[in-house]
Amino acid sequence: METGAPTTAKPSSLRWKILRQALLRKPTDEQSAIGVKRITRKTTQGFNLIPSNLVEDHPTNLTDATACYTIPIDSAPKLYLTQRVVDRAELSDFEICNQYNIDNTGLVCQWPSEEALAYFCLRNADMFRSKSVIELGAGYGLAGLVIAAVTEASEVVISDGNPQVVDYIQRNIDANSKAFGGTRVKSMMLHWNQNEKSNISSTFDLIVASDCTFFKEFHNGLAQIVKFLLEKVRPAEAIFFSPKRGDSLDKFLEKIKESNLCFSITENYDTEIWKRHNQLMNGDGSWPSYEKDHCYPLLVRIAL
Incomplete structure (x- = not known):
């Protein structure tokens, strides 16, 4: 048997x-x-667009470690992100997920789609200059921190619906405060299904997010938050980086259409990211479980 x-x-x-x-x-x-x-399809390497290494002499506890991210442009500051590194879940994680009706993926790792979003933002810094930006479902906040450090945005709000994740985001903002110049940066607890959207007093020119469309049960709330934020400032735009993952992305885009929003999908949006994708598809060995449908983030642009 x-x-x-x-x-x-x-x-x-x-x-x-x-x-x-x-x-x-x-x-x-x-x-x-x-x-x-x-x-x-979790990976410890990802696309390796923004090189990182562990900072061994940085104070850590038994569950956390600090990674130094080297932004690949001249004179850019280094970013230091504290991330959880334990390879098991804690009971408190599931209690918080149940209490807030959220998932816990933001604590699992630095997801490759977040790295791709961050790289796209630094390569297209002009679109963020003097703009107010919010990142949804940010995890440890790499993309939001990159935007704050290199694009001269006026304001960057890095949000997540998990209070544990928001604690990490705030710690990472505090650790990198000298890298942001005149850009105002803050964390925000934002649950996509919250009814009190009126609590969001700020307005945003750009919304960015990565890998937020995986869980179908959150699709409607996410679409409604995006619509609410887009309606507050016109013109405004949302930039999502998400793999297809079967029909998950398609199902989310159905909710976007039902919300009377427009969208476009671009597969080849950056020469370097496309190059890395093709290398992985050809089996370079650095990401053994790489599959296009599950791993390669498409660029989805959403507007009114």
């Missing part, structure tokens, strides 16, 4: 098994590791 999850197990079953292992703090066996690869 065989034990463990069969190769035909549904992703939901695999997630429950991983959750059980996380709560029991038991190491995953080989079969479980295969299961993880089937439901996530």
Whole structure:
């Protein structure tokens, strides 16, 4: 009799098994590791567009580490992001997810789509100059911090719906405050399904986000937040970086259309990112589980 999850197990079953292992703090066996690869394309390297290295002499605790990101343009400041590095979930993570009706992916890693968004923003700095910008679902906030450091935006608000993530964002803002020049930078707790949108008093010329369309249960709330923010300033635009991930992106764009918003999709939007994508598709070995549908972020531009 065989034990463990069969190769035909549904992703939901695999997630429950991983959750059980996380709560029991038991190491995953080989079969479980295969299961993880089937439901996530997490990578420790990504596209390597903005090189980073761990800062060993930076004060850390047992769960956190600080990475130094070197922005690949002349005279740009280095950015220091504290990130969680433990390879297991804590019970408190799931309690917070249940309490706030959120997911916990912002704490998992620095997602490659966020790196691609950050790189696109620094390569197109002119579109942000003197603009007010908000990043949705920012995770550790790399893209928002890059915008603040290199584009001369007037204001950058880096938001997430998970209070644990917002704590990391604020720590990273504080750690890099000297890199922002005259740009005002702050964190914000923003849940896409919140009813009290009137609490958002600021107006924004540009909305940016990466990998926010994965969970279909949040699509409607995300579309409504985008519409609400776009209607406050005209003209305004939202820039999303998201892989297709099966029909997940398509389902989100259906909600965008239902909200009477317009969108365009661009596959080849930057020569360097496209080059890295093709290298990975040809199997250069740096990202073994790379698949276009799950890993390569498309550029989606949304407007009224």
